[in-house]
Amino acid sequence: MIRMRRPNFSTVMLVLGLLFLYLPMFVLVVYSFNASKLVTVWAGFSTQWYGELFRDQQILSAVWTSLRIAFFAASMAVCLGTVAAFVMTRFGHFRGKTALSSMVTAPLVMPEVITGLSLLLLFVQMAQITGWPADRGMATIWIAHTTFCSAYVAVVVAARLREVDHSIEEAAMDLGSPPLKTFFSITLPIITPALAAGWLLAFTLSLDDLVIASFVSGPGANTLPMVVFSSVRMGVSPKINALATLIILTVSLATLLAWFFMRRNETKRKAALQEV
């Protein structure tokens, strides 16, 4: 039966939902090219706000701080999250398993104000007892971000570990490969895509965090969201629109690239299956 199907309710909602998600971002991008300082009045095309953005030393140094924190937090979160996911999916029962799985899932939903406040109190108490951290700043933000990002990494990696065929690992161990070697030469290569996805997710989460960083930061370290927030509080500013456009552009390009590679792998896999 060949005929155009009547668009059903869920498809219409999907289109509407995507419009709802993308229209506000589209408006942001359009107004970043507005000549007027008033964001709501169109006064012709201009790229002056991009120039002003790149002359703003405060924003530039905040970008650099945020990128460094995000890089180190994502890297540590991948180590921590992967071990947590492996322990929970492969180790059977052990003492503290319930505690570990609770501490991995709770940060996913914990309100940021609670996490931020509790970590700040910890750092203050630690400084009183051990003398470290005397000054809060990048190191304390790194610890805070690593902790909540590792939960997201653990969920992504655990999902992949569940899909992976156990029997390959078991075969390697039966043939005398020690567990550590089996992990590094069998398991790790299979789950690498999940590690990359987890790292990217942790990286964006760390770059994006305002509330937790505001609690645990000191006077020296201002992250990008902290600078953006103090500017946005004063009202709408076209410079922030320019920054938003650059962020949206970067994320879109990265996503497009990821999509391209994932689709190519999928076609390759299908071709390989057909050859067999």
Add this chain to the structure above:
Amino acid sequence: MKLSRSSALLKRLQLGRRAVIAFPLVWLTLFFLLPFALVLKISLSEAAIAIPPYGPLLEYVDQTLHVFLNLGNYLFLLSDSLYIAAYWGSVKTAFIATLACLLLGYPMAYAMARAPARWQLLLLLLVMLPSWTSFLIRVYAWMGILSNSGLINNLLIGVGLIDSPLRMMNTQFAVTIGIVYAYLPFMVLPLYAHLTRMDNSLLEAAADLGSRKLNTFIKVTLPLSTGGIVAGSMLVFIPAVGEFVIPELLGGPDTLMIGKVLWEEFFLNRDWPVASALAMVMLLLLLVPIVWFHRYQSREFQE
């Protein structure tokens, strides 16, 4: 001889196993669990003009140990109607926003799961992409759209539908739409994951037995996606209750939310004990939802 060697190996393996378990367990205990104990502790202490700004809980005076447990902060929360109104406002707003996310997100996830296989990845990336940009900037976008001289008001006045701008900024409406906008991807993702995993032969069987589409949806699809509904709803509801950025940027004086009140107690009033007590009560309110979420989420770690 051989036996003792293998038992030594076994011991080493046991030790290695424990070390591997200990790494995430110790880190999370130190940086996630222990801090909550400190929040509880500070919430029971008295505010003081000191660095840090709270009094001690234990004091050793005249060879006796004095323990100060000050419930005053909690009583203070109960006595001031501002705090109760803020808790109620948060729960109400988060509930309405979660419901709106579910009503919009479920059909979206359903359509994605039904789409041709080669479209699914692209659709999933399209839904998730906004959440990878910047939370702050996505909330900021609505400031330009909803304000009195914003896009919607300009459009409506330009068309001639209204004469004076509608007040949408700094209202309950603005806060709710901000939460729905910011958290929608987190609702769609778990719903989609559950709906794609569903066995299609069940739907075919229902159709073969003469069940109509709506009936099949209510009796087969909906119950099978309960896990996704719970996970998605909790991923929206729990963080939304403690939300600070959205009520700060889009809300006004009549949109009290507890995350914002806590922030102000901490950063403006510098009253750490009251801020801690606020956090403890919020945690208590959210305990049941968090445990519920954990029960569904921990199934994902099984097998």
